[in-house]
Amino acid sequence: MAYFLGLVLALAAFWLGMSGHNTPLILSLGGISLIVTCILAYRLDIIDREGSPYVRLVGFILYFPWLAKEIVKANLSVIRACLKADLDIAPALVKVKTVCKSDLAKVTFANSITLTPGTVTVEIEGDKLLVHGLYEQDSQPEAFVEMDQRSARAIDGKGAAA
Structure with missing residues (x-):
């Protein structure tokens, strides 16, 4: 009931x-749509910890500033690569094992990798992600451990501190 x-x-x-908008008509229509949406979600039995956004608010607040910093650092690396006269990239595909348990945590981890310039998550299969990176040395599985742990802690509420 708390999730509902x-x-x-x-x-x-x-x-x-x-x-x-806060006119009576718009507020009443919004309230009706809210009630219908919640009744449908309850009838479909999709109201749980993963579907309730308020449960992970603190984890998200702590995770996204760190992710923003990582995105800026990766942007600088990609900009340097683009501005060089010689193209010295060495693309690689690597499998990265994740500690994330829920599907939402795995998708958050995969999207975090994709948001970071120079890397793209190609596939998620079980607890492994296939990642394409511009630089082989920066795309090793060890390079993603901290992001994996932080996304697991933010979404699942567990994972080693990094």
Whole structure:
């Protein structure tokens, strides 16, 4: 029941924040759509820890500034590669094993890799990700350990501190 109430509050706050309207007609239509959405989610039995955004708010708040810093660092590396006269990239495909347990954590980890310039997650299969990187030396599985642990901690609530 807590997940249901959390979902109602999160959707209501999101809707109010995005709509910007507070006339009675718009508020009542928004309330009706919120009720219908929550009833459908309850009937489909998709209200759980993974579907409730408020549970992981602290983890997200701690994870995304770190990810932004990593994206900036990777951007600088890719910019340097683009500005060099000789193209010295050495592309590689590597398999990266993840400690993430939930599908949401695995997707967050995979998307974090893809958001970082110079790397793309090609495939997720079980607990392994296939990653393409511009530089072989920077694309080794060990290079992704900290990101893996941080995404597992942010989403699943566990993982070694890095």
